[in-house]
Amino acid sequence: xxxxxxxxxxxxxxxxxxxxxxxxxxxxxxxxxxxxxxxxxxxxxxxxxxxxxxxxxxxxxxxxxxxxxxxxxxxxxxxxxxxxxxxxxxxxxxxxxxxxxxxxxxxxxxxxxxxxxxxxxxxxxxxxxxxxxxxxxxxxxxxxxxxxxxxxxxxxxxxxxxxxxxxxxxxxxxxxxxxxxxxxxxxxxxxxxxxxxxxxxxxxxxxxxxxxxxxxxxxxxxxxxxxxxxxxxxxxxxxxxxxxxxxxxxxxxxx
Amino acid sequence: xxxxxxxxxxxxxxxxxxxxxxxxxxxxxxxxxxxxxxxxxxxxxxxxxxxxxxxxxxxxxxxxxxxxxxxxxxxxxxxxxxxxxxxxxxxxxxxxxxxxxxxxxxxxxxxxxxxxxxxxxxxxxxxxxxxxxxxxxxxxxxxxxxxxxxxxxxxxxxxxxxxxxxxxxxxxxxxxxxxxxxxxxxxxxxxxxxxxxxxxxxxxxxxxxxxxxxxxxxxxxxxxxxxxxxxxxxxxxxxxxxxxxxxxxxxxxxxxxxxxxxxxxxxxxxxxxxxxxxxxxxxxxxxxxxxxxxxxxxxxxxxxxxxxxxxxxxxxxxxxxxxxxxxxxxxxxxxxxxxxxxxxxxxxxxxxxxxxxxxxxxxxxxxxxxxxxxxxxxxxxxxxxxxxxxxxxxxxxxxxxxxxxxxxxxxxxxxxxxxxxxxxxxxxxxxxxxxxxxxxxxxxxxxxxxxxxxxxxxxxxxxxxxxxxxxxxxxxxxxxxxxxxxxxxxxxxxxxxxxxxxxxxxxxxxxxxxxxxxxxxxxxxxxxxxxxxxxxxxxxxxxxxxxxxxxxxxxxxxxxxxxxxxxxxxxxxxxxxxxxxxxxxxxxxxxxxxxxxxxxxxxxxxxxxxxxxxxxxxxxxxxxxxxxxxxxxxxxxxxxxxxxxxxxxxxxxxxxxxxxxxxxxxxxxxxxxxxxxxxxxxxxxxxxxxx
Numbered sequence: 001x002x003x004x005x006x007x008x009x010x011x012x013x014x015x016x017x018x019x020x021x022x023x024x025x026x027x028x029x030x031x032x033x034x035x036x037x038x039x040x041x042x043x044x045x046x047x048x049x050x051x052x053x054x055x056x057x058x059x060x061x062x063x064x065x066x067x068x069x070x071x072x073x074x075x076x077x078x079x080x081x082x083x084x085x086x087x088x089x090x091x092x093x094x095x096x097x098x099x100x101x102x103x104x105x106x107x108x109x110x111x112x113x114x115x116x117x118x119x120x121x122x123x124x125x126x127x128x129x130x131x132x133x134x135x136x137x138x139x140x141x142x143x144x145x146x147x148x149x150x151x152x153x154x155x156x157x158x159x160x161x162x163x164x165x166x167x168x169x170x171x172x173x174x175x176x177x178x179x180x181x182x183x184x185x186x187x188x189x190x191x192x193x194x195x196x197x198x199x200x201x202x203x204x205x206x207x208x209x210x211x212x213x214x215x216x217x218x219x220x221x222x223x224x225x226x227x228x229x230x231x232x233x234x235x236x237x238x239x240x241x242x243x244x245x246x247x248x249x250x251x252x253x254x255x
Numbered sequence: 256x257x258x259x260x261x262x263x264x265x266x267x268x269x270x271x272x273x274x275x276x277x278x279x280x281x282x283x284x285x286x287x288x289x290x291x292x293x294x295x296x297x298x299x300x301x302x303x304x305x306x307x308x309x310x311x312x313x314x315x316x317x318x319x320x321x322x323x324x325x326x327x328x329x330x331x332x333x334x335x336x337x338x339x340x341x342x343x344x345x346x347x348x349x350x351x352x353x354x355x356x357x358x359x360x361x362x363x364x365x366x367x368x369x370x371x372x373x374x375x376x377x378x379x380x381x382x383x384x385x386x387x388x389x390x391x392x393x394x395x396x397x398x399x400x401x402x403x404x405x406x407x408x409x410x411x412x413x414x415x416x417x418x419x420x421x422x423x424x425x426x427x428x429x430x431x432x433x434x435x436x437x438x439x440x441x442x443x444x445x446x447x448x449x450x451x452x453x454x455x456x457x458x459x460x461x462x463x464x465x466x467x468x469x470x471x472x473x474x475x476x477x478x479x480x481x482x483x484x485x486x487x488x489x490x491x492x493x494x495x496x497x498x499x500x501x502x503x504x505x506x507x508x509x510x511x512x513x514x515x516x517x518x519x520x521x522x523x524x525x526x527x528x529x530x531x532x533x534x535x536x537x538x539x540x541x542x543x544x545x546x547x548x549x550x551x552x553x554x555x556x557x558x559x560x561x562x563x564x565x566x567x568x569x570x571x572x573x574x575x576x577x578x579x580x581x582x583x584x585x586x587x588x589x590x591x592x593x594x595x596x597x598x599x600x601x602x603x604x605x606x607x608x609x610x611x612x613x614x615x616x617x618x619x620x621x622x623x624x625x626x627x628x629x630x631x632x633x634x635x636x637x638x639x640x641x642x643x644x645x646x647x648x649x650x651x652x653x654x655x656x657x658x659x660x661x662x663x664x665x666x667x668x669x670x671x672x673x674x675x676x677x678x679x680x681x682x683x684x685x686x687x688x689x690x691x692x693x694x695x696x697x698x699x700x701x702x703x704x705x706x707x708x709x710x711x712x713x714x715x716x717x718x719x720x721x722x723x724x725x726x727x728x729x730x731x732x733x734x735x736x737x738x739x740x741x742x743x744x745x746x747x748x749x750x751x752x753x754x755x756x757x758x759x760x761x762x763x764x765x766x767x768x769x770x771x772x773x774x775x776x777x778x779x780x781x782x783x784x785x786x787x788x789x790x791x792x793x794x795x796x797x798x799x800x801x802x803x804x805x806x807x808x809x810x811x812x813x814x815x816x817x818x819x820x821x822x823x824x825x826x827x828x829x830x831x832x833x834x835x836x837x838x839x840x841x842x843x844x845x846x847x848x849x850x851x852x853x854x855x856x857x858x859x860x861x862x863x864x865x866x867x868x869x870x871x872x873x874x875x876x877x878x879x880x881x882x883x884x885x886x887x888x889x890x891x892x893x894x895x896x897x898x899x900x901x902x903x904x905x906x907x908x909x910x911x912x913x914x915x916x917x918x919x920x921x922x923x924x925x926x927x928x929x930x931x932x933x934x935x936x937x938x939x940x941x942x943x944x945x946x
Contacts, residue, residue: 097349100267114354
């Protein structure tokens with residue numbers, strides 16, 4: 001299988017010399033094309049930092065991250081913008097939609113930044129809206145939508161550029177269980193039908209159980225990794241719970 | 256184009272939230288235009304060439320003030336735009352994660368600034384042009400000119416100037432924006448909004464100590480400018496209390512920010528009443544970070560108050576003085592018996608024949624120039640003044656001389672005193688409509704109205720100093736100077752005329768002859784014509800041999816006064832308005848952006864059952880405190896500032912202080928209060944929007 005994301009011995013330190021915090025400690029893993037990977041860990045385990053460095057929002061202290069064979073820790077200026085524009089799709093916990101724009105315009109923004117023709121934009125926005133079941137909210141402004149709708153609009157914005165990698169930071173964090181399930185089913189659809197590669201950070205076992213692989217992080221290091229394989233979602237959920245119990249600590253909330 | 260669309264959308268949204276900012280920009284442009292277009296308002300007025308010169312001088316002054324004003328406005332615009340940018344960190348973060356380049360973000364900001372700039376310039380100029388039409392009325396009123404008919408005036412030069420100045424300001428903003436965009440980090444942009452500012456609690460003891468020290472320093476500064484006024488020898492010396500005042504203002508706010516919360520917290524009954532705890536916490540969490548801007552605003556308000564009230568006082572006093580101090584149309588004075596003091600007059604620049612030919616009265620002198628002045632005058636009187644080297648200030652101050660000399664070492668004590676027959680003075684007084692006096696043969700009295708000289712002379716008069724004049728010994732009739740004057744002027748500048756009984760005076764000592772009277776005509780045009788002809792006489796070949804009497808006429812004095820007072824008024828108004836709107840706008844903007852931050856907090860309060868009335872009350876108090884605090888200290892500063900200004904501007908008189916303070920207060924309440932209300936209503940809207 002072709003490797004989309006390769007993380008190699010990355011480290012990330014915070015603070016000054018006197019009070020150094022190792023958020024990520026020599027961490028390595030790979031994600032293949034078409035995988036749906038969840039990263040789990042208690043708060044403070046370094047999972048958001050990991051996502052931030054992969055998404056180029058933050059920079060690593062040392063180590064390398066390859067996306068599609070390209071070392072993104074070396075990217076700068078316009079190459080960095082181009083990389084974000086063309087290779088990545090972001091989904092945030094708090095949606096990060098622009099409240100001055102309608103749903104349609106928010107989604108279209110990702111394409112118009114790439115200078116796509118407006119007729120093409122229209123076709124693709126409508127298509128992605130169909131896939132994520134948000135056709136009726138397209139003319140609405142963010143403050144007129146529910147949390148679930150907002151997150152699906154944000155997801156639409158993330159996938160419309162056909163990125164190599166979709167990064168999601170606690171995408172269900174602000175949603176109720178029904179909206180969460182709906183969103184995750186859409187993620188599964190994107191993953192299976194459109195072969196989108198998804199890397200998702202969560203502390204919620206239910207959310208993680210939709211992934212095909214779960215990586216557990218503790219103190220900036222990989223603690224354990226489990227594959228879904230041929231299990232049903234329910235069985236996979238139980239396996240995740242087992243690890244969570246083993247991990248202890250905050251993650252017990254996930255139960 | 257997508258970027259354009261984004262910019263448009265952003266502006267549309269911001270206009271709603273930051274209406275106050277756009278309002279201020281428009282006002283700024285309008286004021287800038289109005290004051291730079293003033294000269295065009297005067298074009299259609301019927302004014303003399305002298306007034307025209309004064310107007311030109313005024314315009315020169317106003318354009319240098321404009322440079323200063325543009326700095327103030329530039330500071331406001333840059334401050335406000337950086338401030339608004341901070342609010343949009345998250346938005347820029349999203350753009351960056353979507354892969355937009357920083358160059359493009361700068362481009363969006365550039366477009367926005369451009370749009371705002373064009374919009375505010377167009378609207379502001381429009382408002383300015385309309386306002387300047389009203390300004391015509393004011394200008395006509397000030398220069399007492401007839402506004403024959405209404406003409407629409409538009410000043411192209413002022414318009415171009417406004418556009419150039421504001422373009423430069425907006426260009427600077429663009430540069431600032433670009434620089435700050437290129438320096439920002441994505442992670443900070445995305446997380447910036449979530450991390451609330453740290454609330455550092457200051458050490459209460461340190462706060463108390465600093466509070467006391469700054470109060471002390473401030474008090475000392477107040478004392479220097481009001482009581483130790485005379486110890487200020489050099490112009491630079493005034494900088495010391497100013498710097499003291501500025502620094503102590505800053506530390507006063509700094510320490511207050513730490514103390515107020517603690518003080519009120521100890522009043523448990525009050526602190527836990529209603530939403531007081533919330534209001535106070537809100538207040539103290541912000542003042543920690545806004546001490547600097549509060550200081551700036553306080554100082555700007557202080558300058559505004561002092562400037563406006565002093566300028567208005569000056570204007571009012573001058574206009575009031577002129578009625579009193581220039582009661583007749585014309586006065587012509589001619590020097591007589593100049594040969595008696597040949598050396599002195601040579602030094603003054605008179606030539607030999609002028610000095611020799613100085614035995615004519617003013618009326619005779621005019622006749623020598625073939626000009627019959629009396630034919631133009633309705634009623635006139637001729638009076639004389641006398642002087643002798645045997646009566647100088649040295650003599651009139653008598654035994655008090657030494658103690659006065661040590662106090663005021665720079666007075667010219669050797670100057671001869673002006674002496675007048677009491678009957679002559681009474682004729683003048685009758686014509687002027689002022690107090691007449693009577694004297695016995697062994698008495699004298701002094702008329703004076705220049706305050707500091709009056710107080711010096713009173714020292715001698717109180718001790719009953721006798722003077723010796725032409726072989727007579729005279730004792731003072733009164734223990735103080737009497738009010739009165741001979742020469743017309745725009746201010747109280749009579750340093751003293753000694754009146755004695757007619758029999759005392761020896762005609763040989765005549766030094767000046769005066770011709771005082773009213774014109775037959777009251778028509779301004781004709782008067783101007785007469786005076787132009789008199790001025791024309793100085794070009795006559797006889798002027799080299801005979802000294803033309805020097806005239807001071809009501810019209811001259813009036814024009815000079817009007818020119819000066821309107822210059823002062825316009826500059827005061829211009830700077831005052833700019834300072835006021837700038838400081839009020841900064842406060843308003845700050846409060847509005849706080850309100851959007853506070854949305855969540857207010858929603859929380861609503862959830863725990865605080866009703867709308869209570870919330871609005873809290874909001875009102877919160878904003879009121881922020882507007883009132885700098886104003887309060889500024890008012891205290893101003894009390895001493897105005898006292899100082901009154902001492903400096905004493906010569907202009909300060910009889911009209913109260914009305915100008917009232918005017919200033921009205922002005923302040925109107926603009927500052929207006930900004931306060933707009934801020935409150937906008938904040939209320941922002942907070943309500945959630946439901």
